[in-house]
Amino acid sequence: xxxxxxxxxxxxxxxxxxxxxxxxxxxxxxxxxxxxxxxxxxxxxxxxxxxxxxxxxxxxxxxxxxxxxxxxxxxxxxxxxxxxxxxxxxxxxxxxxxxxxxxxxxxxxxxxxxxxxxxxxxxxxxxxxxxxxxxxxxxxxxxxxx
Numbered sequence: 001x002x003x004x005x006x007x008x009x010x011x012x013x014x015x016x017x018x019x020x021x022x023x024x025x026x027x028x029x030x031x032x033x034x035x036x037x038x039x040x041x042x043x044x045x046x047x048x049x050x051x052x053x054x055x056x057x058x059x060x061x062x063x064x065x066x067x068x069x070x071x072x073x074x075x076x077x078x079x080x081x082x083x084x085x086x087x088x089x090x091x092x093x094x095x096x097x098x099x100x101x102x103x104x105x106x107x108x109x110x111x112x113x114x115x116x117x118x119x120x121x122x123x124x125x126x127x128x129x130x131x132x133x134x135x136x137x138x139x140x141x142x143x144x145x146x
Contacts, residue, residue, distance in 0.1 A: 025121035029089050032096035032116045035123060040084040040102060044075050052122035059128035070126070080104040087111075094118065107134040 026034070031050055038047035048071050057064040057073075064070040083103035090097055096116045101109050112130035116123050 027091065028094060028096035028116060028118035029091040029098075031118045031121055031123065032091070032098050032114070033086060033089055035116075036086070036098060036100060036114070037084065039074055039078050040081045042078055042081075044071060044078065047071070047074070050121070050123055052119070052124045055123055055126065057126045057128070060130060060132050080106055091116075110134060 035047055035050040038044075038050070048067065051067045051070060053067050054065075055067055055070050057070045062073055064073050081102050081104055085101045085103075087099045087101065089099075094117060096118060097113065098116075099111070099113045101111045103109050110130055112128060114129070115125075115127040117125035
């Protein structure tokens with residue numbers, strides 16, 4: 001399954017309102033995809049609606065506890081995202097794993113795999129894995145020389 005969404009494409013809109021859509025209690029795969037489509041299209045309000053208050057995040061560069069810390073970190077990264085291609089999505093009644101590529105201005109295309117635990121339509125745990133080489137290279141290119 002490959003899903004591609006260029007930047008600026010709509011995710012899901014609330015009917016007849018200007019507010020973010022309230023997440024339906026879909027399968028963990030549906031929640032993970034909707035969440036990822038929302039944050040990569042810079043709709044952090046909708047993305048946040050899929051996240052539990054006590055979410056735990058673990059990634060190769062940072063960790064976060066709680067929705068506010070998690071969404072703050074994700075918001076900073078999302079600013080660099082210009083597109084999303086979902087390469088695969090699998091799951092069961094409690095978990096989802098998706099593999100995707102995000103196009104970014106400063107880092108090029110990054111491929112990631114993410115394992116989500118979902119309860120009651122909310123992400124309670126998110127474990128992200130990706131090769132940090134491009135991020136480290138960009139950081140090193142902008143580091144002051146000694």
